[in-house]
Structures are given as structure tokens and as C-alpha cells.
Amino acid sequence: MTDRHREYHVCGPPGTGKTTWVAKQAKRAVEKHGAERVMILSLTKAAARAIGERDTGLSADRMGTMHSFCFHLLGTPKLMGKKEVETWNKEHPHWALSPAVLGTSGGWLDPGADIFSSVYQTVDRKRHKLDEPLTSYESEFLGAFTFWKREHGFYDFTQLIEDVLHQRRTPDPQPAVLIADEYQDLSNLELSVLRLWGDEADDLVMVGDFAQSVYDFHGASRAYAERVPDVVLEQSHRVPRRVWDVAKRLLDRMSKKPSAYLKPREEEGEFQYGPSLKFPEFYLNEIASRPDESFMFIASCGYMLNALIDRLRMEGIPYWNPYAPTEGRWNPLKLNIDGKTTTPQRVLAYLNGSNEWTVGEFKLWQPLFVGIWKRGFNNAIELLRDDDPWSILSALLKEITKPEAMTDILTRQPNVLLRYAAAKYEKTLTYLVRLIELNGKEVLEKEPRILLGTIHSVKGGEADNVIVFPDLSPSWFELMQQDGWEGRDSVLRLFYVALTRARKRLIVGDPATRFYMEGL
Numbered sequence: 001m002t003d004r005h006r007e008y009h010v011c012g013p014p015g016t017g018k019t020t021w022v023a024k025q026a027k028r029a030v031e032k033h034g035a036e037r038v039m040i041l042s043l044t045k046a047a048a049r050a051i052g053e054r055d056t057g058l059s060a061d062r063m064g065t066m067h068s069f070c071f072h073l074l075g076t077p078k079l080m081g082k083k084e085v086e087t088w089n090k091e092h093p094h095w096a097l098s099p100a101v102l103g104t105s106g107g108w109l110d111p112g113a114d115i116f117s118s119v120y121q122t123v124d125r126k127r128h129k130l131d132e133p134l135t136s137y138e139s140e141f142l143g144a145f146t147f148w149k150r151e152h153g154f155y156d157f158t159q160l161i162e163d164v165l166h167q168r169r170t171p172d173p174q175p176a177v178l179i180a181d182e183y184q185d186l187s188n189l190e191l192s193v194l195r196l197w198g199d200e201a202d203d204l205v206m207v208g209d210f211a212q213s214v215y216d217f218h219g220a221s222r223a224y225a226e227r228v229p230d231v232v233l234e235q236s237h238r239v240p241r242r243v244w245d246v247a248k249r250l251l252d253r254m255s256k257k258p259s260a261y262l263k264p265r266e267e268e269g270e271f272q273y274g275p276s277l278k279f280p281e282f283y284l285n286e287i288a289s290r291p292d293e294s295f296m297f298i299a300s301c302g303y304m305l306n307a308l309i310d311r312l313r314m315e316g317i318p319y320w321n322p323y324a325p326t327e328g329r330w331n332p333l334k335l336n337i338d339g340k341t342t343t344p345q346r347v348l349a350y351l352n353g354s355n356e357w358t359v360g361e362f363k364l365w366q367p368l369f370v371g372i373w374k375r376g377f378n379n380a381i382e383l384l385r386d387d388d389p390w391s392i393l394s395a396l397l398k399e400i401t402k403p404e405a406m407t408d409i410l411t412r413q414p415n416v417l418l419r420y421a422a423a424k425y426e427k428t429l430t431y432l433v434r435l436i437e438l439n440g441k442e443v444l445e446k447e448p449r450i451l452l453g454t455i456h457s458v459k460g461g462e463a464d465n466v467i468v469f470p471d472l473s474p475s476w477f478e479l480m481q482q483d484g485w486e487g488r489d490s491v492l493r494l495f496y497v498a499l500t501r502a503r504k505r506l507i508v509g510d511p512a513t514r515f516y517m518e519g520l
Contacts, residue, residue, distance in 0.1 A: 299454060
């Protein structure tokens with residue numbers, strides 16, 4: 001570490017404007033050192049996107065997750081995906097992996113879910129902690145897994161970080177100012193890379209809040225847990241007093257109590273108890289009674305929200321999770337996911353308000369329909385050019401569409417989508433058509449006021465009304481029986497994050513099972 005290196009620790013409790021503060025500091029650093037000499041590192045893609053939406057003066061390649069930076073430093077190697085996991089599972093059925101367990105940057109599997117990849121999770125966590133020895137069984141697995149990856153030329157996400165550390169790879173150009181966001185959840189492995197990159201920087205700025213450390217299952221380090229921060233962002237612009245009273249009780253119950261730096265808003269706010277997820281009617285009525293307010297439904301594991309999602313779909317109520325955009329079940333209205341065409345995009349193309357479809361619109365919506373095209377349809381479509389006028393497309397439609405369906409599709413009515421829906425689109429179209437019938441097609445282009453997801457997925461988000469369900473998976477419930485940072489405290493911190501998403505009102509639901517977080 002150079003003599004000129006300075007390290008600052010900044011504590012940003014819930015709603016205190018941590019993201020805004022990071023963006024302002026980055027902009028100041030850019031003005032002093034230039035955009036190429038400033039770098040922002042975030043734990044998750046969601047956090048990186050949140051900062052990227054602010055005015056920092058930085059290009060996209062200077063903001064991102066540690067995994068993404070390491071990926072590019074190593075020359076964008078091939079990463080294990082679903083197909084590679086399937087191949088591994090066939091060759092090593094006794095060590096079968098779930099594809100979700102290889103996710104990263106906010107895409108981790110719900111840590112409370114019970115899956116069949118426990119050996120990978122355990123070994124991966126130890127790889128991140130650096131200071132826990134492997135058992136003989138774990139060593140056997142890691143040896144086989146490492147050899148298999150090398151043989152096939154693939155990386156898993158943790159190897160990206162390991163290789164950057166072992167090869168001493170550093171960013172080019174070297175940052176003068178390196179800002180690490182959410183550093184309380186970085187592992188010892190990740191902190192080692194951070195120190196490597198920060199050694200030559202003028203300033204290493206570490207921003208986070210140990211009261212919100214929620215990635216113990218990932219191997220989050222305790223190295224700086226008791227350090228007094230150099231800067232504290234005290235005033236919350238989100239959390240009202242009654243909500244803070246409930247949240248602070250969780251901090252007081254921890255065996256290793258983090259400092260409660262947060263100052264709540266002057267507004268009193270609201271707190272109440274509600275029924276479990278077995279009784280969604282109560283929450284549907286609450287949504288209807290406050291038409292101008294946002295709602296957030298949070299559970300510790302994603303599968304716990306399935307019944308609520310089914311009811312929202314049945315009632316034609318729009319919902320989303322902008323913090324986890326690739327989770328399709330949480331984002332049925334998403335118009336663009338990683339450049340892939342989505343079903344709402346196809347529906348909008350069909351419902352186009354003009355009297356004439358463009359060729360591009362037609363190519364979008366035509367996969368929705370089945371059973372209406374004559375033989376030779378595919379060959380005819382291939383002859384279309386994007387700049388062909390409506391007259392050509394109209395004439396072709398008459399030739400390739402069965403007569404009994406031609407009149408129907410020209411009406412551009414939503415119910416036509418269901419009448420001729422291809423099987424793979426039918427379930428989603430049923431929901432979308434219901435939404436359109438109740439709200440008009442504009443609903444597909446508006447941001448829903450209902451948000452739902454796991455606690456991990458909504459960290460950093462907020463809503464006027466937040467409903468937290470206390471249910472735990474059996475594995476999370478077992479953690480509650482263990483004292484200390486990696487047991488009971490980790491679950492308490494998780495729910496602390498959930499409670500502090502509320503801007504106006506907090507509702508804590510009753511448990512739906514015997515496995516739940518007590519004392520909320």
C-alpha cells in the first residue's frame with residue numbers, strides 16, 4: 001500500500017441517500033482526476049444500475065460488479081450456464097447442481113430454499129471466506145469440479161475472482177479513486193481483490209451499513225464490522241418514526257449489535273399487523289383502497305409469493321420487480337430483457353393503434369398465433385423486407401392467412417389473442433388480456449405500483465406501503481436457533497432490511513407455517 005493511499009469508511013443506513021452520495025462523490029472525483037481514473041464497484045447488478053442512472057460522469061465500463069470487472073480483466077472467458085450444468089449433472093449425478101446456484105450479482109438462489117446443491121454452496125462459501133478448511137468430501141468435490149471446468153474450458157463466477165487475485169490483475173487504467181458500494185457484504189476473497197485494486201489509488205472509499213449485511217450465506221466478511229465509520233449519513237429520507245421503532249427492535253435483539261446510526265423522518269408513519277398469505281383478499285382490498293400509493297410485498301424466499309402472484313394474475317392487477325428484471329415470474333410486463341423480445345412487446349405490436357402494421361410489427365406478433373396460417377407461411381415470411389409497404393404485407397396476409405381467421409386478426413381486439421394463442425404464450429396472454437380489458441393497452445407501458453420479491457431482491461428499494469411476511473424456510477428457521485453473526489443475527493438483519501423499505505406504512509403479516517421469524 002502506498003503512503004498516499006487513504007481509506008474512508010462511510011455508513012449509509014436505510015433511506016439516507018447512499019446511492020446519491022456515491023454518485024456525487026464520483027462526479028467530484030471525475031472532475032478532479034478524469035473519468036478514466038474513477039471506478040465504482042457494487043456488490044449486485046441492481047446496485048450498479050441504481051448508481052448508473054445518476055449523473056456521475058462515468059462511462060458504463062467504469063461502474064459494475066466485481067464479477068463483471070474480473071470477467072473483462074480475464075478476457076471474457078466462457079462461463080458455466082444451464083447447458084454446462086446439465087452436462088456436469090449427467091457425468092456427476094452424485095454431485096448434481098441446480099443451475100440457479102451458479103448465479104451471482106443479485107441473482108443468487110434464495111438462500112433459504114432447500115436445494116440439492118448443498119456441497120457446491122458450502123464449498124463456494126469457504127472459497128470466499130478463505131479461512132475455513134475443507135472436509136475431505138468437500139476437497140474431493142472441488143478437485144473434480146475444478147478438473148472438469150479446466151477440461152471443458154469453463155469458469156464459475158468465484159473462479160473469476162480467484163484468478164484475478166492469484167494473477168494480480170488490476171484495472172487499466174489504475175483508478176485514482178475507487179468506490180466500493182455495499183462493502184459490508186463482500187467476502188474475504190472479494191476484499192482481497194478490492195485491496196489489490198485500491199493499493200495504488202489515492203482514495204479507497206468503502207460505503208455500506210453492517211446492519212444491512214445480508215449475504216452471510218455467500219461468505220460476507222466481518223473484517224470491518226466493528227470499525228467506526230469516518231462518515232455517517234444519518235438522516236433517513238424514507239423511514240418514519242413508527243416503522244423505525246419496529247425495525248430498531250430487531251437490532252436490539254442481536255447478539256452482536258450494530259450501531260444504530262439512523263435518524264427517522266419526523267412523520268409518524270403507520271404500523272399494523274395483517275393476515276398471512278393464505279388470505280390475499282385483505283391485501284387486494286388494501287391495494288384498491290389506496291389507488292395513488294405504491295405497495296411492496298416481501299418474503300424471505302421467492303416461492304412463498306407464488307399464491308399471491310397467482311391471485312394478482314387472476315384479478316388482472318399489474319405488478320413487477322425492477323430490481324430483479326430477469327426474474328420473469330416477477331416481471332410479466334417487462335418490455336425488454338437483455339435484448340430479447342418479450343410477450344408484452346408482441347402484444348403491443350399486434351394492438352398497434354394505426355390501420356396499418358409495419359413488417360417489423362407483423363414479425364413481432366405473428367408468433368403469438370397458431371392454426372391460422374396456410375401451408376407455405378414460413379417461406380412467404382422470409383420474402384418480406386422490413387421496408388416493404390403495407391400494401392405488400394396486406395396482400396400477403398390475405399394469401400397466407402386462413403379465411404376464417406383473417407377478419408378476426410384485423411380487428412386488433414385483445415380477445416383474438418386468446419382465440420388463436422400458441423400454447424407457450426397462452427398463460428401469459430390470459431393475464432395480459434385481462435389487464436388490457438380492465439385498464440386499456442396503456443397498462444403494458446406503465447410502471448406498476450405493486451412490487452414483490454424476496455428481501456434480497458428489493459434491498460435498495462422502497463414503497464409507500466410495505467408488507468413483510470415472517471415465514472422462513474426450514475433451513476432459515478434452523479439458523480434462527482444459532483446465536484451469532486452467521487446464525488440468528490443474520491436472519492434478524494435480513495428482516496431489518498425488509499422492514500426499512502417502508503416510506504409510509506408497514507404491515508407485518510401472520511405466519512403461514514410453523515417456520516417463521518418471531519417477534520416482528
